[in-house]
Every structure is written in structure tokens, then in C-alpha cells.
Amino acid sequence: MTNSPLIKTDHIYLEAGTAQNKVKILQDVGFSIDAGESIGIVGPSGSGKTSLMMVMAGLMRATSGEIYFKGEPLGGLDEDALARYRHENIGIVFQNFHLIPTLTAFQNVAFPLDLVGRRDAQERAEYWLNQVGLGHRMHHMPTQLSGGEQQRAALARALITEPALLLADEPTGNLDTENGEKITHLMFDMARDHGTALVMITHDEALAARTSRRIKLVDGRVVEDVTRSGASGAARIAAASSDAPFKTS
Numbered sequence: 001m002t003n004s005p006l007i008k009t010d011h012i013y014l015e016a017g018t019a020q021n022k023v024k025i026l027q028d029v030g031f032s033i034d035a036g037e038s039i040g041i042v043g044p045s046g047s048g049k050t051s052l053m054m055v056m057a058g059l060m061r062a063t064s065g066e067i068y069f070k071g072e073p074l075g076g077l078d079e080d081a082l083a084r085y086r087h088e089n090i091g092i093v094f095q096n097f098h099l100i101p102t103l104t105a106f107q108n109v110a111f112p113l114d115l116v117g118r119r120d121a122q123e124r125a126e127y128w129l130n131q132v133g134l135g136h137r138m139h140h141m142p143t144q145l146s147g148g149e150q151q152r153a154a155l156a157r158a159l160i161t162e163p164a165l166l167l168a169d170e171p172t173g174n175l176d177t178e179n180g181e182k183i184t185h186l187m188f189d190m191a192r193d194h195g196t197a198l199v200m201i202t203h204d205e206a207l208a209a210r211t212s213r214r215i216k217l218v219d220g221r222v223v224e225d226v227t228r229s230g231a232s233g234a235a236r237i238a239a240a241s242s243d244a245p246f247k248t249s
């Protein structure tokens with residue numbers, strides 16, 4: 001299946017609630033994403049953006065429809081296989097970060113590599129914390145970090161595995177303009193260097209402007225799926241990007 005897209009959502013429906021009180025969260029969502037694409041998912045609050053991300057990550061199962069990763073359906077995978085799928089392919093930045101509260105920033109970031117016994121886990125964690133500008137906050141607990149710092153630690157944890165697909169829910173949502181810019185550069189550098197596909201839920205106009213494609217959800221349906229012509233967002237930002245987006249102190 002060499003020509004399969006990286007990930008494909010096929011007639012995805014997601015419902016919650018009881019039979020009398022059914023909530024239709026996603027309705028017939030379908031699109032394909034190729035390696036290296038950068039996509040901004042937009043839409044009003046409650047339109048199903050986070051739910052869609054959870055289904056793509058294999059953290060929630062669709063009511064009907066299927067997700068294909070490199071042509072393989074996720075539907076047949078048990079929980080262990082889904083966890084492996086996530087670990088090997090996906091970096092996730094959650095809307096509310098989901099840092100492990102009992103671990104320091106450093107331990108949180110190293111965690112995905114520690115889990116599989118990677119010897120370079122600590123070295124890579126230090127590298128990524130410096131990349132997101134948290135070199136001076138490595139040994140703080142999540143509660144001792146500001147919202148924006150937690151967000152950056154969560155991004156470092158998502159990028160440490162150099163994933164094929166980054167799913168990020170408002171990755172710049174808690175950051176000032178300058179830090180938002182730096183984080184944006186980091187994600188696009190990852191896309192350029194590792195062919196990572198970026199799927200970013202965002203209200204940040206500056207970030208959305210750099211994506212090569214925009215998908216809009218309203219009431220759980222895709223109402224817009226537009227790919228920009230000309231240079232890709234990744235190519236444009238790569239030209240303006242520096243190697244070290246943060247000074248390490």
C-alpha cells in the first residue's frame with residue numbers, strides 16, 4: 001500500500017449520550033492527509049475539533065466509519081495495539097496538556113522514550129526542553145509551571161519521538177505572540193526535517209496562515225477543505241526559520 005495517504009478518515013460518525021438524548025458529535029467526516037502536510041482545523045467551539053483529534057489518535061472509537069493509517073484500518077486493533085500505534089506514529093498535544101502531575105517537566109518529556117527503554121531518553125529530553133525554551137524549568141513540577149510553560153513541555157513531549165503525525169489542540173493557545181511564533185517554527189521545522197504531518201486545531205491566525213490546508217468543522221461536519229496553491233506553508237516558513245528558535249541559557 002505504498003500510495004496510501006498517511007492517515008485517512010472515512011465516513012466517520014461519532015455519537016454520545018443516551019438513545020433519548022443523543023449528541024451527534026461528528027457526522028460523515030472524511031479526508032486524507034499525506035506525509036508532510038500542514039493542516040489547520042478550525043471551527044466554532046463545540047464543532048467537534050477535539051473529538052476528531054481523539055478519534056484520529058485512536059483514543060476514542062468512532063460510532064461508525066474507519067480510520068486508516070498508511071492504509072491499515074485502526075478498527076481491528078485492540079487497546080494494546082492502539083497504544084503501540086500512538087507511540088510509534090503520533091505526537092499529541094492536548095488542549096489541557098495532560099502532563100503527568102507527579103513527574104517533573106524533564107521526566108514528562110523523557111517519558112515516551114523511557115517507556116521503550118531508549119538510552120538517549122534523558123539527552124533527548126534535555127534537547128527538546130531547550131528547544132521549547134524551558135531549559136531553565138526542567139526540574140519543575142507541572143503545577144509550578146505557567147500555562148504557556150506547560151503547553152511547551154507538552155509539545156516537547158509530543159515531538160521527542162519525531163512522530164509521523166503531530167496532532168495538536170490549540171498548540172499556541174496559551175502563548176504570547178513571540179512564544180507562539182517560536183513554537184510554530186519548531187513544528188514546521190519538524191515537518192520539514194522529518195516529513196511530520198501537522199494537524200493543528202487553532203484559532204491563531206498567524207499559525208493558520210502558515211498551513212498548506214485548512215479544514216473547517218461546523219456541527220461535526222466538514223464544511224470547508226481548502227488546500228492553498230503555490231508554495232506550501234512548510235516551504236515558506238522553512239525559508240524564514242532559524243536552526244535554534246530559542247536561545248538556551
Ligand SMILES: Nc1ncnc2c1ncn2[C@@H]1O[C@H](COP(=O)(O)OP(=O)(O)OP(=O)(O)O)[C@@H](O)[C@H]1O
Pocket residue numbers: 016017023024025043044045046047048049050051052095
Ligand atoms: N462524552 C460526551 N458526551 C456528550 N457530548 C459530548 C461528549 N464529548 C463531547 N461532547 C459534545 O460534542 C461536541 C464537540 O465537542 P469537542 O470537544 O470536540 O468540540 P471542540 O470543537 O473541540 O470545541 P472547543 O473549540 O470549545 O474546544 C460538544 O458539543 C460537546 O459538548
Ligand SMILES: [Mg+2]
Pocket residue numbers: 049050051095169
Ligand atoms: Mg476542543
